[in-house]
Amino acid sequence: MDVDDTEPGTGAATAGKPLPADSLGKDGLRELRAKCVKEIRRPGKRYDGVLDMVRSVKNELERRGLIADLCKECTRYRMADLISLLEREREV
Secondary structure, eight states: OOOOOSOTTOSGGGSOOOOOTTOOHHHHHHHHHHHHHHHHHSSSSOOHHHHHHHHTOOOHHHHHHHHHHHHHHHHHTTOHHHHHHHHHHHHO
């Protein structure tokens, strides 16, 4: 008689689906979002760093979600210029 020695909720069935090859993963996306927010909070109009980080995300769904979150953060700091640039990146 076979006995399953795994605890409920810890087996391979709950590990989830494998990530696509172009996905950053949950932790990678969280770190990238934190870096982008830190760049947004810096004074000045140097948006190249934020845009480069957004362009580095290859997965379309992750990229759209990141852009949406960054637009919300930009509205907090009244950065209409950066919002328009991010909206252009979303369309590309």
